[in-house]
Amino acid sequence: MEKNATARESALLQVLSDPGKTYRPLFFRVYNQEDQKLLQQLQQTVKDLEVHDQILSQLHEYVKICYLTKLNTGEDPAPFIAEVLGTHTPETYGVWVYYPWSKKLVHLLDEEAFVALRTSRNTYKITPEEREVLRSKKIGVIGLSVGQAIAQTLAMERVCGALHLADFDSIELSNMNRLNVGVQDIGLNKAILAARKIAELDPFLDVLCFTEGITEDNLEAFFLENGKIDILVEECDGIDVKISSRLKARSLGIPVVMDTNDRGMLDVERFDLEPERPIFHGSIDEGMDTAKLKGLTNEEKIVILGKIFDLSKISDRMKMSLGEMRKTINAWPQLASSVALGGAMVTDTCRRILLSEIHNSGRYYIDFNDLIK
Incomplete structure (x- = not known):
């Protein structure tokens, strides 16, 4: 050189x-x-x-x-x-x-x-004035499996002008039942792949990748680098990160949106409007030592996830799947149709939060088994 x-x-x-x-x-x-x-x-x-x-x-x-x-x-x-x-x-x-x-x-x-x-075919479902508002917004996505569909839909609809993407994991063949990837992408970091797909859709969107996932060392940067994110979309598997990221979001007054990929369940936590709101709607003890939550077995995770998600409300097929963990399956089952639905639900919710159209926290279900019989 x-x-x-x-x-x-x-x-x-x-x-x-x-x-x-x-x-x-x-x-x-x-x-x-x-x-x-x-x-x-x-x-x-x-x-x-x-x-x-x-x-x-x-x-x-x-x-x-x-x-x-x-x-x-x-x-x-x-x-x-x-x-x-x-x-x-x-x-x-x-x-x-x-x-x-x-x-x-x-x-x-x-x-x-x-x-x-x-974005011309968005008008007037998104007005030109709203488009300019959204261009100034930044969304952080943790977990780029389900989160890939969300990040892609956020970018496609241009709900923001910048994205922070965090995931330490890489593409595996078994991911391809639900991720929009090709066989040539096996082994590539999920955040990088999502960022590349976004760049090929819209190179002017500002994307920053955290390829080590969320750690104690980069948590601050994920939320604040080049300006504070406006919404956290949390889609990761690690319970420690689920908790630590919410605590950080609450301390910064950032709303959290999460899709759980079962029964169309969507969580909204408006820490921007409710700074004292307990995380996960008060379902768990916030004083848990997150360091001890790393590396839990699936059986140990289920105990905590049962409190967070209320196992009595999960689908019958998910209940059956949980009973087969470490017997006939080794990972949480997810379907492409549910992932696509999550991308739509989270994108729509984020857009309406950023445009001050909705103001509530809560847990919501769009369950096709209930809606279509």
């Missing part, structure tokens, strides 16, 4: 030399001379680079929402596209985005136009 290399050159060289744990794309605005030079360097270095340039298609779509009342059906959009381009050519307009993990270079509208077009 040259001694006079710029910070961006150094970042490019670092990504090119070690893309394995990278989850953030690189941006090149080639109307800028430095970016043009860096993009040329990228193109010369990555021999099997895959280029995707559909900027004209995006511009055609974009002028339809910008000139809705002026552009008649069947009318040539070229004059309106020229107006949007201004002094740029199609080649220099917008931004080129490089995804190191797939070696794909994609030509996109730049952030403001991209967000406006990508």
Whole structure:
């Protein structure tokens, strides 16, 4: 590396030399001379680079929402596209985005136009004014199994402008009954994979990964780095983290939302509005030593989880499954349909909390066995 290399050159060289744990794309605005030079360097270095340039298609779509009342059906959009381009050519307009993990270079509208077009079909279920409010919000997700569907749906609907994702675990083949992953992803950290999928959907969302999961050393950073998160979505397996993260959220006045993947059960704890509210609706002793909760056996976990979730209210099939733990199955059963439902429920709830549409804490069920018979 040259001694006079710029910070961006150094970042490019670092990504090119070690893309394995990278989850953030690189941006090149080639109307800028430095970016043009860096993009040329990228193109010369990555021999099997895959280029995707559909900027004209995006511009055609974009002028339809910008000139809705002026552009008649069947009318040539070229004059309106020229107006949007201004002094740029199609080649220099917008931004080129490089995804190191797939070696794909994609030509996109730049952030403001991209967000406006990508979310245009949300309007007016989410108004333009609400969209801007949500862009300023940050959501933290702990646990990227069920949490992957939630993070992806939050990003798809653009309920926030930034995400913190935490998970120490990696993709296994048995995860693929419910996670939207491919066989080539086995062994990849779950948080990194979720971040990559989000970047491929919307590279302008700001995502920060905590690939060691939540620990005593990074708990503060997860909640506060680059500004406090506005909602905690907790979807992890560790009871110690379930408790410690809620205690931290309560101390910071951050609401917690959790989907439990059985009977469509959703928990909402509004620590932002109820700073003295007991965690888990008062179902457990908050004075438990969380350090002693690490590494519990499934049998030991069930005792505590029984208090948290009220085993009398879980589904009959889940009750049967718990009785088979360590006999015929070795992990909690989960279904893709339930995970997808959780993504929808949590996203909708988070959006309405952030827009001050709901204010209550509580436990709620959307149980298809009760609703559809």
